[in-house]
Amino acid sequence: MPQLRIALAQVNTTVGDLDGNAALVLEWTRRAHGAGAHVVVFPEMALTGYPVEDLALRRSFATAATTSLTTLARQLAEAGCGEVAAVVGYLDRDEVGPRNAVAVLHDGQVVATQFKHHLPNYGVFDERRYFESGQTLDVVRVHGLEMGMVICEDIWQEGGPIAALGQAGVDLVVSPNASPYERDKDDQRLPLVRRRAAEAGAPLVYVNLVGGQDDLVFDGDSIAVGADGTLLARSPQFVEHLSVLDLDLPGGAARTDGEVGGFTVTRRTLHEEPLARYEPTGEPVVSQPLDELAEVWSALVVGLRDYVRKNGFRSVVLGLSGGIDSAVCAALAVDALGAENVYGVSMPSVYSSDHSRSDASELAERTGLHYEVQPIADMVAVFTGQLGLTGLAEENVQARCRGVTLMGLSNQHGHLVLATGNKTELAVGYSTIYGDAVGGFAPIKDVPKTLVWKLAEWRNSQADAPIPPNSITKPPSAELRPGQLDTDSLPDYHLLDSVLEDYVEGDRGYADLVAAGFAPELIDKVLRMVDAAEYKRRQYPPGTKITFRAFGRDRRLPITSGWREGK
């Protein structure tokens, strides 16, 4: 039976960085070649990064991407890797428009090209806005085996390219992906890959992107299964990884080409005959997905690390209030960047409690981050005195003086500012615009308050226990007026998160929530807050997305709106 050694190159690309991504493909193809691989598969749009958003529409970018692809093919051959068939995603553009494309590079040439067919247009995806759909399938014969290609969404949809490949006949299917991390999504991937392998009647090699890109984080979790669904390889999540797998396949697939199932199938032959039999090199890695809290923590760490580094920063600064949100953000930053690159600032006001300072200071001691205290009383006094501010206006000035302080330290020392708000606060607008909302990145923007607590407890159960126990157990307070508690303005967080989960994630309306047993006054209060907070949410910095309906890129409500749910 024909054999093939195939490498799953789970790499971390950067959008727009054609040179950097080409260098990455070159390096990992070298490694695959060094491991004796005959085929190496990279993630979706590896050469351009994913998602390129409006760059997809720029002609000069598409030209640069296709030029870069042909250069890369030559560079691979020059580096002695020409005999490896490298499957590399990129942005193409033809007379119809921009294309989400994949190419096979071999022997210095681009030997096959295929465009994505199913263009997802929901959630974080806007591909029907950016790309034209492909109707062709290039099947490449590698060492006597017919290899088909399907791009990401093409395996998430019934029918289409995978069914056509099954009809046309292939021995093997490879699939470059850029499938963002989502809580609980991993439960779907393996069964899906198995179903598609069965549909194609061939093994399926699914290679996913890893790393952070703005508010998305890709978890890797690349998978290979046999035609019968046997799990052959599964890469670890949230790290770059090269998995090398030996396949021993029946070969001899039927070889229909031309029009099949609505697609034009073209056969390209790199090597007509199978390889001489060789000795397979051991067992490939079969990783287990992480447990839920470990997985979320890893997503947040990687999302933060890549946002900071890919934007050219080395260090971050954040306010430490002694509360749970800033403590978790600091712990994430220390895990992502090392304590030596994290600067915490305690900014007490006249209303700050003693424990706000002692808990912040304890956090600094536990983690080893840089710590300083900058009282804001003098700043606040000038504004309130000169402008005659009282009540809410006075509360907000405190938060804003902290924002100006952090941005001043950022501008002076080059740190990126982290905003420490959580998803629950953002949902109901419980934050001060230009105050605690200041920053370049918001690590826990998509983490509900009750999950913040769970993550803190989980992280403390691991090495170092960075978070002061008192930050976890004390009642949350903004400390903007004497004796203030969050519960003065908000429902209990467990109840609030339940309503928000149903309203935001579950898309349930007022009537559904009443039917679910929530008190009408509670629903009314929460929904009014959520519906009125769109402007604040839009002004919040990006943060790592871990749910389907995160606030930010994939959820867009009108600012000006007369709609009030339940009225």
Next chain:
Amino acid sequence: MPQLRIALAQVNTTVGDLDGNAALVLEWTRRAHGAGAHVVVFPEMALTGYPVEDLALRRSFATAATTSLTTLARQLAEAGCGEVAAVVGYLDRDEVGPRNAVAVLHDGQVVATQFKHHLPNYGVFDERRYFESGQTLDVVRVHGLEMGMVICEDIWQEGGPIAALGQAGVDLVVSPNASPYERDKDDQRLPLVRRRAAEAGAPLVYVNLVGGQDDLVFDGDSIAVGADGTLLARSPQFVEHLSVLDLDLPGGAARTDGEVGGFTVTRRTLHEEPLARYEPTGEPVVSQPLDELAEVWSALVVGLRDYVRKNGFRSVVLGLSGGIDSAVCAALAVDALGAENVYGVSMPSVYSSDHSRSDASELAERTGLHYEVQPIADMVAVFTGQLGLTGLAEENVQARCRGVTLMGLSNQHGHLVLATGNKTELAVGYSTIYGDAVGGFAPIKDVPKTLVWKLAEWRNSQADAPIPPNSITKPPSAELRPGQLDTDSLPDYHLLDSVLEDYVEGDRGYADLVAAGFAPELIDKVLRMVDAAEYKRRQYPPGTKITFRAFGRDRRLPITSGWREGK
């Protein structure tokens, strides 16, 4: 020949405000009925407002919209308007998904329903994300005339519904629209409407939305043409308007139904026979579109007024620097809201020139707006002294102390803060995040600097001449350090705007710009600034869009990006 009196109801709806929009439809149908109209046509999605964005995906909103529609049909009949056929756009939802829909309400019932076919997915439009495409055409017989309906984009595309109606046979086509204002776009509308009337072989009545919705402004400019292209009516721009038009038509269109041109055509009869002949009531209005600068000024005034009022504010506050941008914003605000609702604050620093104060004060005198002076020296001194800020960090603190001051006054007195930056600054990132970028709305966000000057001169040539001549003629300066001028950091604004026009609006790349004769160093400098400023632009408040590629909703570049044009 059959006659018909048709009313073009160019109204100003609010997204999500089902009750308010239904009341608007009721009131304007009453007015149309009072004028003897047999048919009244409202803009696209009049009942829900446009664009509803993610509200389109909420089931509870779709349910509320369809319930509201049937209630409205009954209310119209109860108000004695049941005999008028009211063409009302709304959000529908069926087993396939959400629909951009239009209904005919008559005699207390919803008597016809049709879904939009061509779903625009470019520029400000995301309709392929939100709606499913319709394949049916309801043709309604009104007083012996066959009336077809096409929604907005359905007349911008060749073929499709309008061609099918032409084949099926109609005496008249009505078209509800939500077509945003764009500079120079009005040149396209009349010829387009004429082409489509010819294609349908029938008169076409095009009714457009008017008013501001977040960053969009709709200019009205509703049009009616005869089958031969004769302009019958044209409504004035930027105001609500009821145009009543008598048609005297041949009638007797062929009446094919069933499958026509890919659509299922259904005939519905309200009145089989024509009306008894009646006396037409005079000439309908045929307005001329405004001149370019008057048109842009009107768009900015209406966009600002509706954003402020529809968001529940009555007054605005803005910083007055003595410069041209804040002077133009103040003049717009006074035109939009009246001087009594505009609060200007001069916030001099130690680096502020004498003319910054005298020009601001002169502006206040010329316009009659509320004026106060709040020096920022004491605020700035605390931050720079305590935090040891120098250079750019010190410059930014000045802008941020102004931001905190304006937000403090906003919170204390309930004014909406206006950010006064222009499109040129935004493009190159020449602004301070959380400083001059603070605000709820940015009136001239999409106005290039050179156009700001032209608008100022134009406005001063009209009544009252609100803007101090010295604000127009003096060289622009941020005044954040001694003797600073914009030209220290930026190219000459005329040159800069030329490059930006080509790069942003024209989608030209580095090589195209070189070919156009710009100096490579200039292009390189400008493009680097533009490519690096995405984060700042995302944090800027919304502002009225007047070009195709405004920064904000319809232009989305990655923040994390290795792409540098021309490298």
